[in-house]
Amino acid sequence: MAINTEKNSYTVVFAVVMVIVVGSVLAFLASALKPKVDENQRFEKQQNILYAMGVNDNEGEGSVSFIPTSEVESEFSKYIKKQLVIEGTEVKEKQDAYLIDMKKQLSTIKSGGSAELPLLIGEKDGKEYYIIPLYGKGLWDAIWGFMSVDANMVVQGVFFDHKGETPGLGANINQRFFMDDFEGESILDGNSYAGIAVAKGNGDPLNENKDDNEVDALAGATITGNGISAMIKDALKLYKPYLETIRKK
Amino acid sequence: MALLSKKDSNLILDPLADNNPITIQVLGICSALAITAELKASVVMAISVLFVLGVGNVVISLLRNVIPAKIRIIVQLVVVAALVIIVDQVLKAFAYELSKTLSVFVGLIITNCIIMGRFEAFALGNGPWKSFLDGIGNALGYGVILIIVGFFRELLGSGTLFGIKVLGDPVAKTGLYALGYENNGFMIIPPAALIVVGIIIWVQRSRNRALIEEA
DSSP, rough: OOOOOTTHHHHHHHHHHHHHHHHHHHHHHHHHHHHHHHHHHHHHHHHHHHHHOOOOOOOOTOOOOOOOOOHHHHHHHHEEEEEEETTTTTEEEEGGGGGHHHHHHHHHTTTTOOEEEEEEEETTTTTTEEEEEEEEOSSSSSSEEEEEEEETTEEEEEEEESSSTTTTTGGGGGGGHHHHHGGHHHHHEETTEEEOOTTTTTTTTOOTTSSSSSOOOOOTOOHHHHHHHHHHHHHHHHHHHHHHHHOOO | OSSSSSSHHHHHHGTTTTOOOOTSOOOOOHHHHHHHHHHHHHHHHHHHHHHHHHHHHHHHHTTTTOGGGGGGOOOOOOOOHHHHHHHHHHHHHOOOHHHHHHHHHHHGGGGGGHHHHHHTTTTTGGGHHHHHHHHHHHHHHHHHHHHHHEEEEHHHHSSSSSSSSSSTTTTOOOTGGGGGGOOOOGSHHHHHHHHHHHHHHHHHHHHOGGGSSSO
């Protein structure tokens, strides 16, 4: 029997059936692969956190290289000693605190609720690293990262990433030549938590002055850079009460 | 007996050379420019398109008698989009690092004119086996150019192939770099791909003058 494919009713039925079939195939696939995708994202987060405390495979001055995915899980539990959650003035340990979504927490705070702020304590060669998650916005979309400081409030390492900054300009925030500048910078200005500003024309392009609370900006990425400055400042505002308790005076 | 009849093997071989989708039909240029800075990305993109075009052509060909003519473009789009989402999901699950650099471009496969072009021009009018061969042939023709461009851009731009330093270390000044050789930063940016594709087109047409269009 030849079907009349010209009829309107046929067209509608065809479209409906097609959508249902394609929709269910894709939904099935997505849920079947979800555990694997989630695991990849978890590993990525662990790699980023370890990167911020200086556990990485970087060689020389080249590109960012994380420790391999196959080892990240065991390395993570080796270096990360405590996972804390700060809720108001209360600080308690919580398993897998690093998986807490900062975006959700920040919007809870914005709407006046009390948020759970994750903070990780890592230890490498007998030295403690306090790792703060960062979240903010760049020019086009979200930017985020991790920053580790020691008890003197000196930055030990950072990791930044972004969703959709301009390639070649703002997208370079996840490159070594930008992130390495943060190492050794103090987040304190006297007694206030000034953070680190991404500054144009600070007269210190080689970043030799580590107490100026500034790093050299990326050319052509002013708004992304400002986003980084703001993101660090915002996080320090939230974490200040806790950081005060561990700070060496 | 040959594995494929002459007609069938032409379906595969033609797009590789004399009817190449990129250099002759000038389709799919967008992705050829965007992702060819690294050989690895080129190879993955070529494989992804091979899958999407091969399977998509067969699906469209099987459905060719039941697809309502009025909405055939939409049906084609749905088929491409569904296949592309499958590729994207599989990459996310099994090649996560790569999926981060490629996800934007994998999404772009949907708008890759080669795919819609083959659906419309071939699969709607031919049987599944022929359509499959046609899809594979065109995807290979596309992939070959992508890989050639990726090879030269990565080699000249970064001095690496598949991320392996083949010309020595530019920082430590070993290998070629010891002789004063420098990487050409221009090769990394998209316009360089245009030039490489242009050179391929030039070489191809000077070897086969029949391809030169009358002005």
